[in-house]
Amino acid sequence: MGDLPSRIALVYDRVNKWGGAERVLLALHEMFPGAPLYTAVYNPATAGWAKVFSQVIPTFLQKFPFAKSNHELYPWLTLIAFETLKFDDYDIVISVTSADAKGIITKPGTFHLCYCLTPTRYLWSHSESYRNELGVVGKVLTTPLFNYLKSWDLIASRRPDAYVAISKTVQSRIKKYYRLDSQVVYPPVDVELFSQPITMNHELITNNFFLYVGRLVAYKQAQLLVETFNDLKLPLAIIGTGSLESKLKAMAAPNIRFLGQVAETELLVYYQHARAVLFIHEEDFGLVPVEAQAAGTPVIALNRGGASETVIHGQTGLLLDSVLDLKNAILNFDPTQFDREFIKSHAQKFAKDRFKREFERALVRAYSGRRRRHPAVAPFPRKFS
Numbered sequence: 001m002g003d004l005p006s007r008i009a010l011v012y013d014r015v016n017k018w019g020g021a022e023r024v025l026l027a028l029h030e031m032f033p034g035a036p037l038y039t040a041v042y043n044p045a046t047a048g049w050a051k052v053f054s055q056v057i058p059t060f061l062q063k064f065p066f067a068k069s070n071h072e073l074y075p076w077l078t079l080i081a082f083e084t085l086k087f088d089d090y091d092i093v094i095s096v097t098s099a100d101a102k103g104i105i106t107k108p109g110t111f112h113l114c115y116c117l118t119p120t121r122y123l124w125s126h127s128e129s130y131r132n133e134l135g136v137v138g139k140v141l142t143t144p145l146f147n148y149l150k151s152w153d154l155i156a157s158r159r160p161d162a163y164v165a166i167s168k169t170v171q172s173r174i175k176k177y178y179r180l181d182s183q184v185v186y187p188p189v190d191v192e193l194f195s196q197p198i199t200m201n202h203e204l205i206t207n208n209f210f211l212y213v214g215r216l217v218a219y220k221q222a223q224l225l226v227e228t229f230n231d232l233k234l235p236l237a238i239i240g241t242g243s244l245e246s247k248l249k250a251m252a253a254p255n256i257r258f259l260g261q262v263a264e265t266e267l268l269v270y271y272q273h274a275r276a277v278l279f280i281h282e283e284d285f286g287l288v289p290v291e292a293q294a295a296g297t298p299v300i301a302l303n304r305g306g307a308s309e310t311v312i313h314g315q316t317g318l319l320l321d322s323v324l325d326l327k328n329a330i331l332n333f334d335p336t337q338f339d340r341e342f343i344k345s346h347a348q349k350f351a352k353d354r355f356k357r358e359f360e361r362a363l364v365r366a367y368s369g370r371r372r373r374h375p376a377v378a379p380f381p382r383k384f385s
Helices: 020-031 048-052 075-083 127-132 135-157 168-178 191-195 203-207 222-232 245-251 264-273 287-294 323-331 340-350 352-373
Strands: 008-012 037-039 056-058 092-097 111-116 162-165 210-213 236-239 256-260 276-279 299-302 317-320
Touching: 008 020, 020 048, 020 092, 020 352, 075 135, 092 352, 111 352, 127 135, 135 168, 162 168, 162 352, 191 264, 191 287, 191 340, 210 222, 210 264, 210 287, 222 236, 222 245, 222 256, 222 323, 236 264, 245 256, 264 287, 276 287, 287 299, 287 340, 299 323, 317 323, 340 352
Parallel strands: 008 037, 008 092, 037 056, 092 111, 111 162, 210 236, 210 276, 236 256, 276 299, 299 317
Antiparallel strands: none
């Protein structure tokens, strides 16, 4: 990609899993191949993707029992851990975070850009639902810790020099909870992967099925989907696992099939042959609707969060004002009303190359704006191509 800034570091909350944020980090690694990755904890056994980085540098929390896989055991120490990291040798630090990584402390000569996945969900936008899961006694016992974490998070939110949000939904949360402005750059989706033609013999392909892809947990409305398809008697394929899996299997009618985790090639087949992909919960961005559209498949989604920004109602899918509209939407759904090629072309707006271009512009814009406010700051290290 031509010349890049010479002294850049990346920071992420924890390197111990695989998901959408990790795809962002890999795209940033392609842009800044020499940048080390700092994090609270690093578990190579569950984060093989991170081996591409020249260095993955965890905090002192790495040495604590079970911290690599259960960071939530040390919520107060995680905050301190990020504050102990040193970035004096870097011109730019990019934090990718939905939690504590934005709380790093940098000196005036180091520019800190936060790519915000969302303001910490359990403290702000979804605090009530998280705390209700603790029960009455649990809420009372955790209130002092919750208040402390919330206070620290507000302080930490002022440490980045600039914010980039992953969606307009997240942008509005940054404004609401942190009272800060941000640019929007949608995260990268591997649309080329999901748009490639592929065939595989499978009995479900001929059954005109609907598809759900995601974890089987309460907030993703998996139980509502099972109840709905129990009533409708229409074929539903479910890809994913989670805490509700046993319960859902026990209550599901024979027209509902649980496929667990599937290989990538099989996932492509299900995406490409589904009647529609169902996405009836709110996400900060939501990879599944974009992956489905990359496959040319329309999406039936709740008109909330990222899906409201990535699905075009009546053209690439249907946006529901309420989950109460779900049953009628499924019964009346006609896939022939949708142009699969148009759906695919729309998904291209979320490709990785687009992310790189837009993130580059956002970084340069934010850094240049900071230089105008603080003339003593060094010029941008080297020009992007």
